[in-house]
Amino acid sequence: SIVVPPNTNVLVLSLLTLVTNVLYYTDLATTLSGPAQAVILDDYTSYSVIVSNLGPTNAPNVVLSNSLPAGVELLGISPAGANPTITDSNVVFSLGTLTNLESRRFSLRIWATNIGTLTFSSTVDSPDISDLNPTNNVASTNVAVGDYLAGALSVELVSTQQLNRQ
Numbered sequence: 001s002i003v004v005p006p007n008t009n010v011l012v013l014s015l016l017t018l019v020t021n022v023l024y025y026t027d028l029a030t031t032l033s034g035p036a037q038a039v040i041l042d043d044y045t046s047y048s049v050i051v052s053n054l055g056p057t058n059a060p061n062v063v064l065s066n067s068l069p070a071g072v073e074l075l076g077i078s079p080a081g082a083n084p085t086i087t088d089s090n091v092v093f094s095l096g097t098l099t100n101l102e103s104r105r106f107s108l109r110i111w112a113t114n115i116g117t118l119t120f121s122s123t124v125d126s127p128d129i130s131d132l133n134p135t136n137n138v139a140s141t142n143v144a145v146g147d148y149l150a151g152a153l154s155v156e157l158v159s160t161q162q163l164n165r166q
Contacts (some may be wrong), residue, residue, distance in 0.1 A: 028098070029136035030064065030124040034143045039112050041147055044075060046109045047138075051124050053098035060128045062095040064106075067121045071114025071145070078107045112145045116141040119143075 035045040051064045068074060068089040077084060077091070086093045095104065112118065115140045121140040131137060 005070050005146060020081075021099040024057050024059060024126075024129040025132060026057045026059045026100070027053070027136070028059055028062065028124045028126060028129070029054055029120045029133070029140040030139045032120055032122050032139045032141040034120070034141045039143055039145045041112060041115050041145060043112050043145075044109065045112065045143075046107050047120055047141070047143070049108065049122050050103055051093075051098070051106075051107045051122075052097065054133075054136075055100045058097055058099050059126045060097045062098045062124065062126045064093040064095060065123045065125075066091040066093075066108065068110070069118040069120065069156040071112065071116065071118060073111040074108060074111060075111055078109075081108055112143075115145050115147050117142050117144050 022107065031050045031052075033048045033050075036103060037045070039045050049066060051062065053059045053062075068091065070089070072089075074091065082093060085094070091108065093106065098104070119140055119142050121138065123138050125137060154157065
């Protein structure tokens with residue numbers, strides 16, 4: 001049983017408890033875009049990740065996670081000072097608060113070391129919000145990495161060269 005001390009306003013205590021447990025309602029989203037040009041084995045290329053708070057309120061403690069596929073080495077990240085945590089093939093950005101309608105863009109420079117279709121994925125989350133549209137919290141894109149252009153370059157002898165020692 002609960003004992004309520006005399007002269008205690010239970011309603012005020014209940015409201016204080018409710019206020020301290022408020023969740024923010026907003027819509028976080030992430031998108032990925034792969035390289036614009038064809039990727040050949042051992043190429044250096046970049047892909048972009050955008051994280052957005054589509055509103056209507058601020059989103060505290062936002063975390064953006066990126067998974068790198070096998071056959072990719074991370075060479076760098078911009079903007080400078082992004083300072084993600086990198087563990088194995090995961091690149092995790094702790095972004096703090098994204099204000100209403102704020103977006104941030106990151107470019108990840110990579111080295112493609114395997115031939116095939118590489119799938120890059122990104123997830124955004126905040127433990128302190130109730131997301132209005134969780135379907136846009138995950139994004140992925142496929143990047144085809146081809147072999148060297150074997151047979152695409154040919155050399156043909158058009159004329160013989162002669163040395164003229166004049």
